[in-house]
Amino acid sequence: MLDKRKAVTAVFAALADPTRRRILERLAGHGERRVTELARPFRITLPAISRHLRVLEHARLIRRRRRGRTHFIRVNAVGMTSAQKWISHYAAFWESQFDELDNLLELAQQKKKPN
Amino acid sequence: MKSEVKVGDNRLQITRIFNAPRPLVFAFWKDPERLQQWWGCKNTTKVDCSMDFRVGGSFTFVMQITGAGEFSYKGQYDEIIEPEKIAYHADMGGAITDVVVEFFDQGAQTKMVLNQVGFPAQNICQMVSQGTTESFDKLDSLVSSQALVSQA
Numbered sequence: 001m002l003d004k005r006k007a008v009t010a011v012f013a014a015l016a017d018p019t020r021r022r023i024l025e026r027l028a029g030h031g032e033r034r035v036t037e038l039a040r041p042f043r044i045t046l047p048a049i050s051r052h053l054r055v056l057e058h059a060r061l062i063r064r065r066r067r068g069r070t071h072f073i074r075v076n077a078v079g080m081t082s083a084q085k086w087i088s089h090y091a092a093f094w095e096s097q098f099d100e101l102d103n104l105l106e107l108a109q110q111k112k113k114p115n
Numbered sequence: 116m117k118s119e120v121k122v123g124d125n126r127l128q129i130t131r132i133f134n135a136p137r138p139l140v141f142a143f144w145k146d147p148e149r150l151q152q153w154w155g156c157k158n159t160t161k162v163d164c165s166m167d168f169r170v171g172g173s174f175t176f177v178m179q180i181t182g183a184g185e186f187s188y189k190g191q192y193d194e195i196i197e198p199e200k201i202a203y204h205a206d207m208g209g210a211i212t213d214v215v216v217e218f219f220d221q222g223a224q225t226k227m228v229l230n231q232v233g234f235p236a237q238n239i240c241q242m243v244s245q246g247t248t249e250s251f252d253k254l255d256s257l258v259s260s261q262a263l264v265s266q267a
Contacts, residue, residue, distance in 0.1 A: 098117070
């Protein structure tokens with residue numbers, strides 16, 4: 001359970017950065033991409049991109065394949081799935097509260113109606 | 116499941132229609148006596164709310180949760196536009212979440228849209244209700260079929 005929590009924390013920390021989110025967007029539906037190609041639209045240095053990629057890799061949001069000096073990056077489903085599972089727990093939390101709120105609103109209005 | 120749920124990388128959006136006029140729905144967020152009646156998960160037996168309902172004001176909800184004890188949900192209001200919007204940030208022991216709730220007047224009904232950004236990896240209610248994973252499973256399948264909310 002503790003490992004799971006660390007893993008989830010790593011995922012959300014990784015996703016909190018807008019550049020990293022855009023990197024993931026650029027990878028979505030594209031299979032593998034070279035790091036240099038991935039980095040093209042970003043106006044930051046390659047070392048900075050590499051730092052971001054390391055964070056994403058640590059969070060298991062991306063996978064890296066090396067072929068000589070070329071690095072290929074792809075989305076890792078493992079990280080994204082655990083993130084979405086966790087978010088769904090929060091959705092369930094709100095849902096049960098809103099069910100209760102629903103009941104209370106109904107009760108509150110029944111009281112107001114004349115007999 | 117009555118709500119419409121959208122999930123993004125770092126964001127959860129829940130839309131729900133209530134069969135009540137907007138001022139009443141808003142009142143259930145604004146009045147501590149009303150809020151503590153619906154706040155908390157199924158295992159929450161009691162909630163004590165102290166709220167300073169104004170921009171910059173703080174709130175603390177102390178929840179008694181069966182099997183886990185007492186937990187505090189603390190935060191501060193960032194924006195209040197009555198009866199349209201409430202924005203706050205909350206701390207549940209470590210990480211911060213940002214929540215924005217908007218209320219849309221639909222006559223006798225109210226559309227409420229909640230956006231949560233940030234997910235502390237310590238959902239007390241989830242930890243306590245280990246056995247009741249059915250609702251989570253349902254949500255998982257729902258979440259996986261929903262479109263991702265794209266970030267700007």
